Amino acid sequence: MNAYKNAQRGAFASIPMIIGGVPFGLLFGSLAAANDLSIWFAIAMSSIVFAGSAQFVALGLIAADAPLWVIILTTFVVNLRHILYAADMLRFVRHLPLRLRLLMGFGLIDETYAAVRPMYDMGSANKADGHQVYIGSFLSFYLMWNVTTVLGALAGELIPGISDWGLEFAMVATFIGIVTPYLKSVPYWGAFGVAIIASVTLKEMPNHLGLILATLLAVLVGYCLDRYSEVDKKRGAANV
Amino acid sequence: MSNLELALIILGMFIVTYGIRVVLFAGAHRAEIPEWLDKALKFVPISVLTAIIAPMSLTNSEGLALSLLNPWFVGALTSLLIGLVFKRQLLTICVGVLVFFLMKLFVGG
Structure with a gap:
């Protein structure tokens, strides 16, 4: 192309x-x-x-x-x-x-x-x-x-x-269309859930600070779940 | 405000905005991102996109608005379900937008 x-x-x-x-x-x-x-x-x-x-x-x-x-x-x-x-x-x-x-x-x-x-x-x-x-x-x-x-x-x-x-709802629907293909494993669901809860909870913070904090929190949770499932997999493999 | 002040506002806003966006790109050829950070950054798209739209979909000026009469909530929920089931982006967008505007038409809000 x-x-x-x-x-x-x-x-x-x-x-x-x-x-x-x-x-x-x-x-x-x-x-x-x-x-x-x-x-x-x-x-x-x-x-x-x-x-x-x-x-x-x-x-x-x-x-x-x-x-x-x-x-x-x-x-x-x-x-x-x-x-x-x-x-x-x-x-x-x-x-x-x-x-x-x-x-x-x-x-x-x-x-x-x-x-x-x-x-x-x-x-x-x-x-x-x-x-x-x-x-x-x-x-x-x-x-x-x-x-x-x-x-x-x-x-x-x-x-x-x-x-x-x-x-603006066109943007909401588009973002959902972008996000859903990621929702295939626990870490991504975790990040998704935390992003929802944290962004709604922190909505009133000024200057998008709530958005930034919610994003960081969701990234952290996704990363930790990812690490955890990797360790789990390795342990499972070691047991076989 | 004087023209000079307005020009300085534009200049200052340009410098910080462009600076934030370009600083990592400019040094990209020598920037080394540690592996753990690289793994963590993979969660940025889903996290930031969700954090942008969740408050729009789930709240209004009075707080939580998880009502089946709230076009934003119902439209977003429809999109999410369609996206999860059919995994077709265009379908997800179109059905969500359609539901949203139909509800806005009939329910108002």
């Missing part, structure tokens, strides 16, 4: 999340306009920073007249989860040339990680073509994010209440 086909596969796998992101791009653009920020500021945010939830948080902080360092520190905390994605993706990118890795780092967002990372596990991406799938996913999302930001800034009130339609 050629590079274009692979990029197309990445874009295709991201469609539900792109649809889910549309209301947020529109909302971001219109909120920026509602806060008397210029359309150029909104465009610069979406095209240079390119970080969905951190952009919304920053709008809130700007409206609250927060100082620069608070905005930057909060952005740091909100985006901290991406370092986990990078660590997990390392094994698939380390052989690539630096300029490709620098580009891929820019596009390491929730949606692209969610769409592409499991494809390596399910066999539809590999070290040879995975980066093309990845770039296809992130460029299509990037395009949508910037187009909807502009549209939102120009005509935020055009589709009133679109953020209440529940288009």
